[in-house]
Amino acid sequence: MVIGSNESLGSWQASRIVRNMIPLLIVLSMIVLVAGVTLENAQELLAEYGILAVMVPTMIASGGNLGAILSARLSTRFHLGLTELRIRDRTLWANVAAIFALGLTVFTTLALGAYAIAALAGDPAATLFELLTISLVSGIAIISIAVVLSFAATWASYRLGIDPDNVTIPIVTNVVDVFGMIIFIGVASAVLGF
Amino acid sequence: MAAVDEFVSIYREALPVLLIALAGGLFSGLVLEAIIERVATFPGLLVAVPVFLATRGNVYGALGGRISSGLHQGLIEPRFQRDDRLINAIVASFVNAVSMSVVIATLSWAALGLLGWESASLLEFVAILLIAGVLTSIVLIFGLLLVIFAGYKRGYDPDNLVGPIVTTLGDIFGMLFLLLATISVEVLI
Numbered sequence: 001m002v003i004g005s006n007e008s009l010g011s012w013q014a015s016r017i018v019r020n021m022i023p024l025l026i027v028l029s030m031i032v033l034v035a036g037v038t039l040e041n042a043q044e045l046l047a048e049y050g051i052l053a054v055m056v057p058t059m060i061a062s063g064g065n066l067g068a069i070l071s072a073r074l075s076t077r078f079h080l081g082l083t084e085l086r087i088r089d090r091t092l093w094a095n096v097a098a099i100f101a102l103g104l105t106v107f108t109t110l111a112l113g114a115y116a117i118a119a120l121a122g123d124p125a126a127t128l129f130e131l132l133t134i135s136l137v138s139g140i141a142i143i144s145i146a147v148v149l150s151f152a153a154t155w156a157s158y159r160l161g162i163d164p165d166n167v168t169i170p171i172v173t174n175v176v177d178v179f180g181m182i183i184f185i186g187v188a189s190a191v192l193g194f
Numbered sequence: 195m196a197a198v199d200e201f202v203s204i205y206r207e208a209l210p211v212l213l214i215a216l217a218g219g220l221f222s223g224l225v226l227e228a229i230i231e232r233v234a235t236f237p238g239l240l241v242a243v244p245v246f247l248a249t250r251g252n253v254y255g256a257l258g259g260r261i262s263s264g265l266h267q268g269l270i271e272p273r274f275q276r277d278d279r280l281i282n283a284i285v286a287s288f289v290n291a292v293s294m295s296v297v298i299a300t301l302s303w304a305a306l307g308l309l310g311w312e313s314a315s316l317l318e319f320v321a322i323l324l325i326a327g328v329l330t331s332i333v334l335i336f337g338l339l340l341v342i343f344a345g346y347k348r349g350y351d352p353d354n355l356v357g358p359i360v361t362t363l364g365d366i367f368g369m370l371f372l373l374l375a376t377i378s379v380e381v382l383i
Contacts, residue, residue, distance in 0.1 A: 030301065040240040117224075170256060
């Protein structure tokens with residue numbers, strides 16, 4: 001077993017992976033700190049409406065998941081040598097449409113699931129209509145951001161000659177985290193009049 | 195109708211995984227609710243929660259993406275073995291995850307200081323994030339590889355699996371171990 005010294009491993013060398021990733025990880029952490037500060041700041045809203053806290057991880061993670069699925073597919077396209085992005089490429093549009101369809105399904109189910117949990121806990125502080133509005137309005141905004149970022153990040157990392165595997169997914173999911181948290185807390189406060 | 199086929203195949207393949215991710219997300223949301231109740235003991239801890247979860251996603255998403263591309267390119271095989279590429283990738287992800295726990299603790303503590311908000315001590319932040327970071331990493335490395343390999347052998351495209359698996363396992367175990375870490379640190383310190 002060889003760790004960190006065998007040149008034939010190329011981009012699979014542990015020391016090289018760590019060296020390449022740590023600076024990016026630190027920069028991304030600083031970006032996501034904004035989501036943390038937003039969460040800390042919304043503590044009173046979350047204490048009042050506990051069901052929102054239950055929705056937070058899915059709200060944030062789903063945007064990242066959808067972006068990650070799309071980025072991974074785009075990355076693989078590039079790896080396989082399909083390096084052109086054409087506006088009239090129907091396969092690309094099918095990818096985008098599938099991501100939106102998946103997102104709408106997930107965010108609708110999230111609202112229903114959260115409402116069911118709140119009802120079971122005997123604490124329906126928000127109506128089903130309010131939860132659906134919060135989930136779908138923030139959801140559509142988050143999916144749109146995730147799609148745009150997936151294309152931009154994959155294309156840019158390819159142009160800059162950086163392996164998209166190490167870069168695209170982290171950038172997309174982290175920036176979506178920040179927007180997701182800000183949008184979700186903002187939409188929830190507006191809908192609930194908090 | 196290649197485009198329609200592409201749409202249907204992505205939707206069909208990704209939906210079950212996303213719905214599992216949704217169930218996992220709701221569960222970790224319930225744990226987050228419990229963590230919010232504990233914030234009184236460690237003020238400012240919420241600042242670190244999204245960064246901690248995002249970093250798990252970054253490190254293990256990269257590992258998963260690398261394994262996925264490696265499988266597509268035929269560079270690695272879909273099973274646990276003493277393969278140099280596989281071992282290097284795993285070691286790198288563990289080093290990244292654990293060192294980032296210390297960085298996240300310091301950043302969160304510093305951000306709270308700059309904002310002038312009430313904050314737990316730096317030592318408490320580092321202890322909580324290190325405990326949660328090490329435990330989450332161990333579960334994620336094995337869980338991620340297990341699911342990717344099993345999925346790949348059954349004919350699933352690992353590209354569709356990596357993101358959701360990482361976020362689901364990361365959110366559930368990250369949140370649980372974060373809660374566990376706050377309890378242990380409260381007892382220890």
